[in-house]
Every structure is written in structure tokens, then in C-alpha cells.
Amino acid sequence: MRTRRTSRTVPRWIIVGFVLVVAAATGPAAGSRLVEAGTRTVSVGTYQWTQPGIKDWFEAVAAAFQKEYPDITVKPEVVPVNEYWDKMIVQVRAGSTPDVMQVNGITHQLIADGALAPLDNWLKTTDIPKRWHPLQNVLVRGGNTYALIYSMSNWSMLFYNKDVLKAAGLQPPKTIDELYDNAVKLTKGGVFGFSMSTQQNPDDQMAVALSQMVYLHGGWWAKNGVPTVNSPEVIKGVSFYKRLFDAKVSPIGMDQQQRRQMFREGKIAMSLDGPWVIRQIIDDPAWKERLGVAVPPSAVPEKDRVFMAQFSALAIPKAAKNKEDAWKFIEFASRHPWQVKMLELTLQSPGEKGVTSAKVESEFPWMRTSWDVDRYATRLRYPEGLEEHFPAFRRTLAKYATQVLLQNRDVSQAMDEAQKEIQDSLVKAKR
Amino acid sequence: MRSYGTGRVKRGRNGRLQWRRQGFFPYALLLPAVVVVGLFIIYPICQAVLMSFYDISMGSAGRPRFIGLLNYRDMVTSAEFWRAIRVTLVYVAGSVSGAYLLGLGTALLISMPLFGRKLIRLCLILPWALPQVVVAMIWMLMYDYQYGVVNYLLRVMHVLDTSINWLGDPSSTIPMLAVLVPSIWNQYPVATLMLLAGLLMIPQEAYEAAAIDGANAVQRFRFVTWPGLRPVTNVLVLLFTVWAFKRFDLIYLMTQGGPLQATETLILQTYLQAFQFWNMGYAAALGTLSLVVSLAFSTGYLLKIRRRGEGVLE
Numbered sequence: 001m002r003t004r005r006t007s008r009t010v011p012r013w014i015i016v017g018f019v020l021v022v023a024a025a026t027g028p029a030a031g032s033r034l035v036e037a038g039t040r041t042v043s044v045g046t047y048q049w050t051q052p053g054i055k056d057w058f059e060a061v062a063a064a065f066q067k068e069y070p071d072i073t074v075k076p077e078v079v080p081v082n083e084y085w086d087k088m089i090v091q092v093r094a095g096s097t098p099d100v101m102q103v104n105g106i107t108h109q110l111i112a113d114g115a116l117a118p119l120d121n122w123l124k125t126t127d128i129p130k131r132w133h134p135l136q137n138v139l140v141r142g143g144n145t146y147a148l149i150y151s152m153s154n155w156s157m158l159f160y161n162k163d164v165l166k167a168a169g170l171q172p173p174k175t176i177d178e179l180y181d182n183a184v185k186l187t188k189g190g191v192f193g194f195s196m197s198t199q200q201n202p203d204d205q206m207a208v209a210l211s212q213m214v215y216l217h218g219g220w221w222a223k224n225g226v227p228t229v230n231s232p233e234v235i236k237g238v239s240f241y242k243r244l245f246d247a248k249v250s251p252i253g254m255d256q257q258q259r260r261q262m263f264r265e266g267k268i269a270m271s272l273d274g275p276w277v278i279r280q281i282i283d284d285p286a287w288k289e290r291l292g293v294a295v296p297p298s299a300v301p302e303k304d305r306v307f308m309a310q311f312s313a314l315a316i317p318k319a320a321k322n323k324e325d326a327w328k329f330i331e332f333a334s335r336h337p338w339q340v341k342m343l344e345l346t347l348q349s350p351g352e353k354g355v356t357s358a359k360v361e362s363e364f365p366w367m368r369t370s371w372d373v374d375r376y377a378t379r380l381r382y383p384e385g386l387e388e389h390f391p392a393f394r395r396t397l398a399k400y401a402t403q404v405l406l407q408n409r410d411v412s413q414a415m416d417e418a419q420k421e422i423q424d425s426l427v428k429a430k431r
Numbered sequence: 432m433r434s435y436g437t438g439r440v441k442r443g444r445n446g447r448l449q450w451r452r453q454g455f456f457p458y459a460l461l462l463p464a465v466v467v468v469g470l471f472i473i474y475p476i477c478q479a480v481l482m483s484f485y486d487i488s489m490g491s492a493g494r495p496r497f498i499g500l501l502n503y504r505d506m507v508t509s510a511e512f513w514r515a516i517r518v519t520l521v522y523v524a525g526s527v528s529g530a531y532l533l534g535l536g537t538a539l540l541i542s543m544p545l546f547g548r549k550l551i552r553l554c555l556i557l558p559w560a561l562p563q564v565v566v567a568m569i570w571m572l573m574y575d576y577q578y579g580v581v582n583y584l585l586r587v588m589h590v591l592d593t594s595i596n597w598l599g600d601p602s603s604t605i606p607m608l609a610v611l612v613p614s615i616w617n618q619y620p621v622a623t624l625m626l627l628a629g630l631l632m633i634p635q636e637a638y639e640a641a642a643i644d645g646a647n648a649v650q651r652f653r654f655v656t657w658p659g660l661r662p663v664t665n666v667l668v669l670l671f672t673v674w675a676f677k678r679f680d681l682i683y684l685m686t687q688g689g690p691l692q693a694t695e696t697l698i699l700q701t702y703l704q705a706f707q708f709w710n711m712g713y714a715a716a717l718g719t720l721s722l723v724v725s726l727a728f729s730t731g732y733l734l735k736i737r738r739r740g741e742g743v744l745e
Contacts, residue, residue: 086706109709199599199690252576253599391708402690406601428505 039073042325045088045098047081048312053279053346054151060341065332072325097317099326103147104312107139108387111146117316118144122327128334133353134378135309138387147315148330149351151342154377155274156212156307157370158296164191164269165292172294176216176240179270179297183249186269193249195259195271196241198405205256207394210401211308211381212272213237218300221393225385227422229397230415236299238404238411245405272296274310275370279347282364293369309377313351349374389429396421476722482715495712502716511692511700512717519676519696521607522614526675529615531667534622535660541623542630552627559620567684570613574598598686603693610682610694614675622667629663630656665736669729676725697721 044062048054062074077098079087085106091097092115103110110116123129123145129136132149139147158179160172168186173179183193197209214221214237220228228234244250251262262268264281271277281287298305314333316326332338339350343357347364349371360367382390400418403409483502485495506512537555541548558566573581574597582594597609637655646654679698682688688695688703695703697717705714 106709199596252594252596254577395703395708398689399691402601406599406690 040071040322040325041073041075042100042322042329043075043077043098044100044102044314044329045077045079045084045091046102047079047084048102049076049078053348057338057342057345060345061333061338064338065329068332069325069328072328074329092317092319095319097319099316099320099322100329101315101317101320102312103315104310106388107147107313107315108141108382108390110315110317111139111141112388115317115319116146117318117320117323118146119148119316119327119330120144122331123148126331126334128331131336131352133349133351133374135311135380136351137378138311138380138382138384139313147313148334149311149313150333151346151348151350152309152311152374152377153274153276153348154307154309154370154373155208155381156215156272156296156377157275157277157373158270158294159263159273159277160270160292160294161263161266161268161290162292163290164266172292173270173297175297176299180240180243180247183244183270184247187247187249190267192251192262192268193270194244195263195268195273196244196250197256198245198250198252198254199402204394206398206401207381208256208308209272210238210241210397212296213241215306215308215379216240216296216298216300218298218304218306220379220384221381221397222383222386227383227386227393227419227426229422230412230419235411235415238401238415241401242404242411275347275349275367278364278366278370291366293366295369295372305376306379307373307376308379308381309374310380311351386426389426392425392429393422396425479715479722480719482712483719485712485715487711487715498712502713503720505713506716506720511695514692515695515697515700518603518607518692518694519698522611522678522682522694522696523672523675525607525611526614526618526678527668527671529611530618530671531622531664533615533619534667535626537619537623538626538630539656542627555623556620558616559618561617563617563678563680564684566613566617567681570609570616571598571685574609599690601690603691606686606690606693610685613685614678614681617681618671618674622671625663625667626660629660633659665732669732672728672732673725676721676728697724 044058046058049058058076062076065074066072084102088097088101092110092113097115101116103116107116120143128148129145133152135152136145136149139145139149158172164186165172165182168182170182170185173182179194186193197205199206211221214234217233217237217240219231219233219235219237221234222228251259251268254262259268259271260273260277260280263271263277264284264287278291278293281291296307298307314330316323316330320326334351336352336355339352339355340357342348342350343355344360347360347367349355354371356371380387383393386393396418400409400414400421404411404414482495484497484499486498486501487495541552541555545551561569573579576582576594576596576599579594579597581597582591585591586594595605598606600606633656637659638651641651641655676696677698678696679702682694682696682699683702686694688699698721701714701717701721704710704717
């Protein structure tokens with residue numbers, strides 16, 4: 001009996017002790033330390049805080065911010081990229097969002113749903129609107145700005161392998177026709193001339209590739225909320241895409257990462273991509289001599305030239321509890337030195353227009369071309385004014401483009417049908 | 432011996448109290464499980480069914496709007512929905528029959544006294560041990576248009592003149608075949624294992640009696656093996672059908688439902704509607720339909736088996 005009692009009481013003591021230790025470590029004492037310090041907290045929901053380059057920027061900004069505002073603690077809420085939007089949407093629905101939210105792809109759905117607070121009252125007290133890149137306009141809806149870009153990038157630099165072009169006796173293309181001719185001439189001996197998406201899925205990759213081509217031909221997916229999928233410029237862009245596809249200048253069935261790897265291995269000669277490729281590729285010393293970059297050729301005059309861009313921005317959700325401090329953080333990150341820092345640490349342009357860096361240029365001379373391309377990078381791959389409908393829009397585009405590529409459908413006919421399908425789905429969505 | 436039945440049998444002088452004790456005790460034991468099932472299965476299902484009557488946009492800072500049966504109307508009038516139904520039926524039929532037949536063949540093979548039988552059994556079971564993500568990656572590499580081993584072998588054997596874009600071909604047949612093969616490859620070891628167990632349960636005497644009666648190999652299979660395997664077959668068909676119906680990862684990783692929706696099953700369409708197009712209400716309607724179809728099939732199948740007296744788990 002005695003033994004049994006002992007064996008039952010010992011674990012109980014262990015449990016009690018454990019509970020006390022846990023309570024001491026995490027309970028009221030820890031909470032009261034925060035309160036005693038009088039600290040306010042700005043939570044930042046992001047998936048980029050842990051990514052190379054951006055991580056350093058966020059950490060440096062947060063540290064300097066806390067120095068300037070010692071009563072405010074910046075608390076990152078880092079969520080892996082694949083889970084980020086699922087979590088944020090749940091938080092938006094539950095009304096328990098972070099104070100600052102990193103937004104990009106689905107910003108417009110959030111705006112349409114009224115989940116983001118307009119920043120205009122704060123913005124008008126600053127010079128930010130004057131300093132910012134024109135791409136910032138994509139975040140204006142109904143005259144209100146809902147997020148501020150902290151990082152942007154063109155997605156249309158022409159990368160080429162100098163060795164392959166030299167061996168073929170070719171120069172980087174200056175016109176759209178030269179782009180096609182080069183791609184065809186360079187496709188031989190196991191090397192493909194050009195990198196482009198050749199299959200419907202993932203449909204976003206096809207949307208990226210299609211947008212690049214359509215924009216090079218002066219086309220728009222939509223203007224002021226009206227789809228223009230069957231406009232002559234779009235048809236020219238899609239037809240050009242089809243020409244390249246039929247010429248078999250790109251590997252079949254490869255996704256973007258695989259094609260980037262092939263470019264790196266010298267199996268693809270030219271590619272339209274963003275400046276992030278530079279950092280990915282330049283680890284290999286051989287590429288320092290081999291990597292060529294150029295402003296891509298465009299079928300339209302320079303004044304009408306538009307290249308595809310992408311962005312990351314910071315927004316304040318309507319449900320944020322600490323909006324004023326959230327804005328302080330965004331404003332702080334938007335100051336010129338931090339914009340320069342963004343470029344230096346990530347090789348991506350900041351939200352502020354025209355930011356360059358001699359330090360970056362000396363180390364990465366290819367960035368000069370990136371800045372040239374950035375000047376025209378004023379449009380996303382989303383249809384203007386219909387951004388919140390992009391997922392369904394993209395699916396329709398990819399479907400009809402696939403019919404053009406693989407089933408040899410007439411481009412005009414396919415785009416007419418795509419236009420009708422998109423219009424019908426918009427009517428349905430507004431129902 | 433204490434009974435935990437309804438309590439009616441064990442009534443004594445103070446029978447009422449005893450009934451209560453015995454009557455409530457089993458239910459009290461069940462309560463935690465009921466709570467867990469209720470919270471994590473029944474409640475979400477009810478929520479999903481409820482959602483299907485609402486128009487729910489992504490962030491829903493704007494409130495969900497009650498729209499009655501509109502999502503269901505949209506569903507049954509959508510060509511994409513009927514296409515998904517067709518694709519699902521083809522996929523389920525192909526996957527179930529393929530995995531079953533391959534499993535039956537391998538089970539018959541390894542039930543024979545072969546040299547290295549244990550090693551063969553181990554090797555045959557390996558595909559089942561692989562996660563579907565790995566299976567998808569392996570087969571995507573094998574199917575690769577430029578460098579894949581499948582195209583290479585078919586070209587070397589002069590079956591093909593040029594490579595096939597297995598996962599991107601515009602015909603609906605080739606991509607479907609391309610996702611069916613890894614599905615079958617991944618699932619057949621389950622059939623092999625269960626059918627092997629079923630084969631070992633068939634009394635040897637039945638084969639001896641059939642042999643004495645002059646039955647040949649085909650007749651022995653038809654009149655001894657096949658009826659002996661029927662209970663296992665019933666379980667397998669039920670399980671494989673439900674698994675195939677709800678299979679997501681493999682198809683999503685390989686084709687994301689494409690090209691041209693050739694491999695977009697109902698489950699994939701539900702996911703895409705929910706998490707790519709943010710039509711949560713419509714996706715909930717699709718999910719509800721999937722649930723009803725799945726339940727109807729399982730119940731109907733079990734009832735049919737029971738009527739035929741071939742109890743699945745009896």
C-alpha cells in the first residue's frame with residue numbers, strides 16, 4: 001500500500017512543479033513586464049520577414065524604428081508564404097488582423113471587400129505621393145490609396161547568355177521580330193532560344209508570359225474596368241506567343257523554376273524575367289562574364305512603352321487595433337534611406353521612384369538595365385480596374401491561350417470567346 | 432459479469448437506480464468521443480453546408496449574403512461542373528479498376544512459391560510507402576517531354592516517333608492516363624496485401640476438391656479463388672472508390688486539373704473555387720455535393736452487399 005501511495009504522489013508533485021515553472025515563465029509575470037514598460041506593439045503580418053535580403057531590411061527597419069519610438073515594439077507575425085493568405089483571410093474574417101499587413105497578389109480583393117483602411121489622411125501629411133513610383137497608382141481605388149509599395153520590380157528584363165549569342169553571331173534583339181529570329185536561330189544542339197510557359201498549369205505562369213508578350217505589343221487586359229481581351233494589340237501579343245510556341249524555341253512542359261535552372265545551365269539562351277534572377281545566377285563566377293541583360297524590344301513607340309511589374313506593399317487592415325502606430329511604421333519604412341537600403345539589400349527597387357545606388361551598380365552592373373526597365377514597369381499582370389477578378393480572369397485567359405497553342409485555334413476567335421466568357425463571369429460576379 | 436447494455440436486463444430490488452447507473456455509464460464513456468466528433472467533424476460539415484447557401488467573398492469584411500439555392504443552381508447549370516463530374520467518374524473508375532486488377536495479379540503471383548518471395552513482396556509494397564508528393568515528383572520527372580524516361584523508352588522501342596507531352600497534351604485522354612498511372616501505382620500495394628491475405632484464407636482443400644473434379648486453372652480461379660476473395664474485394668472497392676473520389680494532392684501536384692480541365696476532378700474544382708477564386712459559398716456547395724455523393728455511394732454499396740449476404744466486415 002505504502003509503495004503504491006508513493007508512486008502516485010511523486011508524479012503529482014512533478015506535475016504541480018511543472019505547472020508552477022511554466023506559469024512563472026509565461027504567465028502574469030511575463031505579461032506584466034510588457035505593461036510595466038509601457039510598451040505599445042505594432043504587429044506586422046508578413047511572409048517576407050524571413051526571406052534572404054528582405055529579412056535584413058525588415059530587421060534593420062524595425063530596430064531603427066524602435067530606437068526612434070522606444071515606446072513601440074515591432075512584433076513580426078511571420079507566416080510561411082504558402083499559408084500566408086489562408087491565415088490572413090481567416091484573421092480578416094475574425095477581425096483579429098495584425099496592425100500592418102504585407103500585401104501583394106490579392107490586395108485588390110481585400111480592397112473590394114473593404115478589409116483595408118485608406119491611407120490618404122496620413123499620406124497627405126507627407127511627400128510620399130510625390131516621391132513614389134507610378135506603379136503605386138495600381139493601389140488607388142475610388143480615389144483612395146490602400147497600401148504603400150515598399151518593394152517593386154519589373155518582370156520584363158531580357159536576360160541572355162552572351163556566350164551562346166556570340167557563338168551564333170547574334171546581338172541582343174532590338175525589335176520584336178529580331179527577338180523571334182534570335183530565338184529561332186539559337187534553338188539548336190540541345191539549347192532552346194527562349195524561355196516561356198508552354199502549358200496551362202500553373203495558370204499564373206502562363207498569365208505572366210502572356211502579359212509580357214501582350215504588353216510588349218501595347219495591349220491591355222482591361223481598361224478602367226472593361227475587359228479588352230480581344231483588342232487588336234492583345235491579339236498581336238497572343239499571336240506572337242503562338243509563333244514562338246510553334247517554332248519550338250522553348251522547352252515543353254517546364255515550369256518557371258525549371259526553365260530558370262536551364263538558363264543557368266546554358267540550355268536556354270534568352271529569357272524575360274525579373275532582376276531577382278541576377279542574384280540567383282551570379283553565385284557562379286562564370287556568369288559574371290556570361291550574363292547579358294537588355295531592355296526588351298517593344299512593338300510600340302517609347303512613349304507608349306509599358307512593361308510588366310510586381311510589388312510588395314504594406315497596408316493597414318480596417319480591423320487593426322493600433323492604426324496610428326501602424327502608420328508610423330509604414331511611414332518610417334518609406335523614408336529615403338530605407339528605400340535605398342531596400343535596393344542594396346535585396347536588389348529590388350523600392351517603392352520610391354528613381355532610387356539607384358553606386359554601390360549596387362559597381363557590384364551588380366546589370367542593375368543599371370533593371371532601373372531603365374523599371375521606368376516603364378507601370379502595370380501588373382492583373383486587368384486594370386478588374387484586379388479583384390484576376391484569378392477567374394487568369395483561368396479563362398490560360399484556357400483560351402492553351403486552345404490557341406495546343407489546338408491551333410484561330411487567335412481572334414479564341415480571344416473573342418475569352419472576352420465573352422470574362423464579360424459573362426463579371427455580370428455573374430456583380431449579381 | 433457486469434453488463435453495459437441498455438440496463439434493462441439487470442434490474443434488481445433497487446432496479447431503477449441500477450438501470451440509471453448502467454444506462455448512463457456507457458454513454459458517459461462515449462461522451463468525449465462524441466464531443467470530439469461533433470466539434471471536429473459534424474460541426475464543420477454543418478458549417479460547410481450552411482455556407483453553401485451564402486455568397487461569401489474572400490475577406491468578408493462585407494457580410495456573407497444569404498442567396499438560398501443560387502450556388503446550387505449555378506453549379507448544375509455550369510458546364511465546368513458537369514465536366515468535373517465526367518472527369519471524376521473516369522478517374523475513379525480507372526483508378527479503382529487499375530489498382531484492383533494490378534493488386535490481384537501481384538497477389539496471385541506472390542502467393543505462389545517463388546524464389547525470393549519475401550523480397551518481391553517488399554518491393555511490391557514500396558510504392559504504397561511513398562508519400563503522394565514524392566510519387567507526383569517521380570512521375571513528373573519520368574513524364575518530362577525533353578528528358579523523361581517514359582518518352583525515351585517509348586522512342587527507343589519505336590512506339591513513338593516524337594515525345595508526348597504527357598501532362599500538357601490537349602487531348603483529355605493522355606493527361607488523364609498520365610495521372611491514372613501513378614495513382615494506380617501508388618495504390619495497388621494495398622490491394623496486393625489485402626488480396627494476398629484473402630488468398631491465404633481460402634482453404635487448400637477447396638482447390639484440391641476442384642482439381643479432383645477436373646477443374647483447370649481458369650475454372651479454379653472462377654469457382655474457388657474469386658468467390659473466396661469476394662469479401663476482401665468488397666472492402667477494397669469501397670475503400671478505393673472513396674479514396675479515389677477524394678484524391679487531391681497527386682492530381683493537383685501533377686496537373687492542377689489541366690490542361691483544359693482534362694484532369695479537374697470535383698475535389699480539385701472545389702479547392703480551386705475556394706482558394707483560387709475565393710468563391711467560398713460555391714465551393715461549399717460543391718463540397719456538400721461531394722459529401723452527398725460519397726455517402727450515397729458508400730451506403731448503397733454496403734446495402735447491396737448486405738442484401739447479397741457478402742458482408743464486408745462480417
